[in-house]
Amino acid sequence: MPAPTPITTSTSQPAQAFWCDPALPFVESRRASQSRACYKPHHHSSFSIGAVDGGHSVFTGAEAGLVRLSPGALVFVPAERVHACNPAPDSAWSYQMLHLDAGWLQALRAEYADPAAMANEPVRIVEDPARYRGFCQLNAQLFSQADAADKEASLVEFIGDLDTQQGLHIHAPDLPSQLAQRIRPALDCLRARPCANVPLTQLADLAGMSRYQTIRAFRKLTGLAPHAWQLNQRINLAKQLLRGQDGIAAVALQLGFADQAHFQRVFKAHTGVTPGCFRKGSSAKHPAVV
The missing domain is CATH 2.60.120.280 (Regulatory protein AraC)
Structure with a gap:
């Protein structure tokens, strides 16, 4: 692309x-x-x-x-x-x-x-x-x-x-219980497909709301917009994989990043360190807390 x-x-x-x-x-x-x-x-x-x-x-x-x-x-x-x-x-x-x-x-x-x-x-x-x-x-x-x-x-x-x-009335459920019920199918989709590029329109269809309502409800329930939440899930998964034997480039590919540079940029933005530094800290006798 x-x-x-x-x-x-x-x-x-x-x-x-x-x-x-x-x-x-x-x-x-x-x-x-x-x-x-x-x-x-x-x-x-x-x-x-x-x-x-x-x-x-x-x-x-x-x-x-x-x-x-x-x-x-x-x-x-x-x-x-x-x-x-x-x-x-x-x-x-x-x-x-x-x-x-x-x-x-x-x-x-x-x-x-x-x-x-x-x-x-x-x-x-x-x-x-x-x-x-x-x-x-x-x-x-x-x-x-x-x-x-x-x-x-x-x-x-x-x-x-x-x-x-500007005065348009946009209704969305307000109670946490209602939000959780409406958003759960979208959350389950992202949990099951952490590396997939799930379109916002698909998540909105699963929630039965507009794209705007879905973003607002997602943010209210999780603190993040849908894709940001999914990206955080991928970084958490990356931490697990980096503790294994796969190379950093292989981890990036497995998680669906465009290339190793893209993976490194996103990983550092979330953790404050590069994947290589994280791997070294995780393999040390007293791993660094990240």
Whole structure:
């Protein structure tokens, strides 16, 4: 599978970076720093989320007319909505822009809301520090080497949280006993297949909930999103295997990691040490506690 593609252009012009990943064909992202580029009114076939990181810009396309945006502002633009966002006169600005496939977003929302509630959705401008930080964290994760499943879960959770904040009623069982009962089939699936790439949609079907509800319920019950929980299970299994005779590369392959470097990166992120260091500590007379 082709690797995710962060592309950075750095010349005498302002820096720009683009990200996309064949494993997540429904989302792509862009960053621009100190840009003075101006755009004519236009529209996208995708749902767009923009964030102002620095400087000021002027947005056209909102019901209120021209809107001056300051750092920390988020703009949500539905597909096919004509708009433009340009730096304030004689100045530069820095921004992030996320594009979501409109069909993917519609299908996601249909899992937890009445489609009629999203009809004729307006352009939304949000000035909320917590929401801006959340968007920045999401975009940073997209540009990172995190697994595609983790990126997808974070994106689904961000959209669901946003829709909840905007007034959509998304019902999910609240009592721990109800959560445990609904999530148990998904948990059992991940326990039985710790090395399999189980799609989020399959886990949601097993739980009888939307993808967003499944992530929220999983996190409430276990403290982790589904794929993160499964990855932790794989690392626990890796610790057992590393105490045996198989080589590190063989353990990585057995657990379904792309290669030894991928395994080492994930293992160290969870334990603070490399697989080799863990193996040495485990085979010592007084093993190190990891």
